[in-house]
Amino acid sequence: MASKGDAREGWLPRWYWPSFSAPGSLWLLVFFVLPFYVLLSVAFGTIDPIFATAQPVFDPRGWDTTAFRGVASDLFSSGSIVHVTFLRTLTYVGISTALCLVIGYPVAYFMARHAGRWRGLFLVLIVAPFWISYMMRMFAWVNLLQVDGYVNRILVSLGVLARPEQWLVGKPSTVIMGLVYGYVPFMILPLFGTLDRIPTSVLEAARDLGGGQIRTFFRVTLPLSRDAILAGCVIVGIPMFGDYFTQTLLSGTRQTAMFGNLIVSAMDSSLVNQGASLVIVLLVLLLVPMLYYLRRTNAAQELAGR
């Protein structure tokens, strides 16, 4: 016998429910697929012989892969600017993402478990930086980190530094600090969402079975939040990889240049084929953690479904 729900849906055409995805699909087509195809056309296109600007080739039969192959080759050529910058960016992103997690997890845990009626306030405070543009927030750090800025004044007055430090002269630590500052809210929010949904009864069960606070955390809370950790790392790490503005403002030197700087610089010059190729290479590289994340979440959903 058909259920009540089946009977209600029986008269709907087959395209009814799938059609709900049309706006999203259209949005993806117009704002992702088409622009990405243009990017491919630039990467595999030519350069105007007079103006030295990009001449996209839209017909794949006319694509020239020389620039792309050059970039891909440079990526694995020790000492090349692409190789060196990629490894540096990987290092910065790895450290910054780890720091975001180290900073973000306790904050999210506190908000989910112990903030009580102040939880809403904390959430607002976490989101508050987004009310100000990323650029303006980085400009603020430029002022704070100047030789006579408040950071130096405070650190010197506390005795942490003997004399003011020059933070803006190409220090990797300054760039990493800027990345962590800019992206840590993106780590906190998914962690909070997951930690908040862990049923109290599960934790109580762990306690009833003899688990102490620390053991309960490592045997129950942490495993249950593993997917949120992964999501936070992906959400934070992927945009960091393409970030160039933080480095430009807080350093601006060759020693701290990131992959995004190479892309922007190339796209803003007659090396535009190379710049578009760098974007494609970056996209392919970032697909790896993205696919891992999708695989993990799918596996978790299947497990939950069983």
Added chain:
Amino acid sequence: MFQHPKDRPAPLTRREFVVRSALAGAALPSLSAILAACGSGSESPAGGSASGLQLARPDSPVTLPITADNPAVADGLKPESGPLRIFGYNDYIWKKVRNDFGDKYGVGIEYTVFDTPDEMVSKMQTNGSDFDLIVTVTLENIGKLAQGGLLQPLNHSYLSNVEGELWTAIPDFYDVGRAYSVPYVVYTTGISWRNDEISDDIGAMDNPYDVLWDTRYKGQTHMLNGSRDLIAMALLRKGYDPNESDPTILDTIKQDLLDGADSMGWKFDHVDYTELSTNGWEIHNTWSGQMVYYQYYLPKGLPITSLSYIWPPQGAGAKGGLISHDLFAIPKGAKNPVLAHALIDFLYDPDNALANYTYEGYQPPMNSLDLQTAIAKGYLPKSLDYTFVTQDMLPMGVSELELAPTVTQLYQQIYQEVTGGQ
């Protein structure tokens, strides 16, 4: 002003380069490919090329062609009703002066900004007719824009102020007879420093450019963030032409720059007026027009006299130096060409020009503006008199001029390697 002359790609092709680079060279993925294309190419005679484009040089002037299908606007027409659409560097004409012009002609003014010359060229290719006036075109771009059919010829009958005021010494070898362009501002590129922090008299050095490699100032030195300016400075330091195209020489220069970037920790930007004044940076490769801005950004109690500037040809060592001027041009298909001419001429009216100069810092090359007048009328503080450019200085310097596309790409590849893409 923001993002003044930087990143100046100026690709004009030469016969060998176009032919040999048409396929693989067009994409040019690596330095080796660029070097290969450059290495075996020979200089084209008198800048001639297969496409009819020419690379202008002082000893090889170029008369940009005027074609029947792209004539100058006719004589004696009334200015259009606007709005006048200007395409320029951010705030490159003082808003008050723009408004004064709008009030005089009863028109609105729309100002669209570009950040780099590359962006300007790119938008001119696709949307050039959306604009009535470009402020500004750098010397290395005027030839390709005109010969590429993106500009319309000027009608000098509308430019009476220009004819009476423009310095006669300003060269026009890149556009003989000024068929498509009129100079807007003139400037030098030199070295500025905080003389309260640095005891060395950089101007008295035999080679002032060496200070940019002096490791005593590691972490204290800024360089301009444009491929042409950065490489030109390194070329001039070694006594080469700032428009050098020999790949062997450029490879040597690249090594010098890499050494400097590694040993000095150069920071690359063009906002020296804030950095040098407030952020503890002591030395900056900079443009003369920028120096006027410093007074507005100095920390409290620091006098403007604590800043110095040297244009190397005027130093004790009399090294080569950059001197250049930016240009006005009118896009082909402009809807308000007579109005655009009127604004050019308006800015050559002494009162308007001087008002604009007090804000912009970059000076117009006008007869009625001399150093004594500028100081006496308060347009320029006496302490900044070294930023003033005179006609006598023009023969002492050289300009960054058009390069073949392959050479431009080589410059930009070197720049990317040296700066990491700053």
